[in-house]
Amino acid sequence: MPEVSPGQAIVRVQASCINPGALSALHGAPYTPIRDLAGVVMSVGDGVQDVRAGDEVLGWSQEWSAHAEYVAVPATQLIAKPLGLPWDVAGSLFVTPMAGLAGFNAVEPAAGEVVVVSGATGGVGFTAAQLARRTGATVLGIGNPAKAGHLRAHDIIPVPFDGDIAEAVRNAADGRKIDAFIDAVGSGYVRLALDLGVPPERITTAVDYQAAKEHGIAAKGTMDAGGLPALRMLAGLAAAGDLDIPIAATYPLAEVKAAYTTLAEHRPFGRVVLHPQE
Structure with a gap:
């Protein structure tokens, strides 16, 4: 004690x-x-x-x-x-949901937009994807194909993380432009977002700080989410069944x-x- x-x-x-x-x-x-x-x-x-x-x-x-x-x-x-x-x-x-919230806040998804989330089957990405979907945005979640059913259950469009990811994202977007990109993985996803034509100000990463520095994009994590008020909001959503x-x-x-x-x-x-x- x-x-x-x-x-x-x-x-x-x-x-x-x-x-x-x-x-x-x-x-x-x-x-x-x-x-x-x-x-x-x-x-x-x-x-x-x-x-x-x-x-x-x-x-x-x-x-x-x-x-x-x-x-x-x-x-x-x-x-x-x-x-x-x-x-x-x-x-x-705290650690992963708050990081997901920070990523969501950084790119400010809106209804009608297309938002891509890498690592969507992980803790950070799954929270960010759910929050983005709640705004009315179309959310494409890059993640483990074996866990795609969990994304579909939350109206998140799964994109497998193997193969030609850029082509898979474009196919899932069905001709629509990609408005924002939340990276919860690193490993080249910032470069992918730029190659997909996402404006740098609508890209954020919770992992790849070097790429963020090189390309002038946001790097937001747990401690950027907003402290106690943000945690209270997430707890309220989870208690109400609005955040899984x-x-x-x-x-x-x-x-x-x-x-x-x-x-x-x-x-x-x-x-x-x-x-x-x-």
Whole structure:
């Protein structure tokens, strides 16, 4: 049990997802992006007014410490968990959905436009694609063809990530121009967007910062989404059933190795979530 400091809350963690970026830590990255958390407030420090012991909350740990039974976190990084929002979803809303929201905000899709999302079967891209579709835009989602059914279920047009992707996108667009492009993969997708004729100001990437610098496009990620108000909005959409945050698998914290293995070897559609209290 950590000690509570002024401005902090101690959260008894109920759910904390593993994001694909965490796999990089297994290969020498200097940090592990384990920030998502949801749980119950046990105590609060001096100066905390908006959070009380017993509150059900969700948020993030900027100290990368969310895979634990108890976490000390600034109260300013927590919001109330909406009534009825499952713990697993609440503990999966920060890193990837917020990055998806940042990408969506960067290109401002509108009704009647055609928007392409790379990595649409991953956490960042799937959120961005859903948000773009909610505006009335036609959304072409580049992703794993084995997971295309998940995109169709949300009225997102699947485009396989193998073969001639540019030709596949043009075919899916059916002669219409591509208005915006949200990249959640990197690996040449910024170049693809430019080759498809998308204006640089309507392209954003959550991954390829070098290409963004070279071509003068936006590079927006989790911390660009808008903080607590944005997280509160996403939580509200998820609680209302208007944003799908699929859960692929859950594990107790004691089986964290199996959880990482599932993510690394199977790359499932949806979040892999730890339950520290089991």
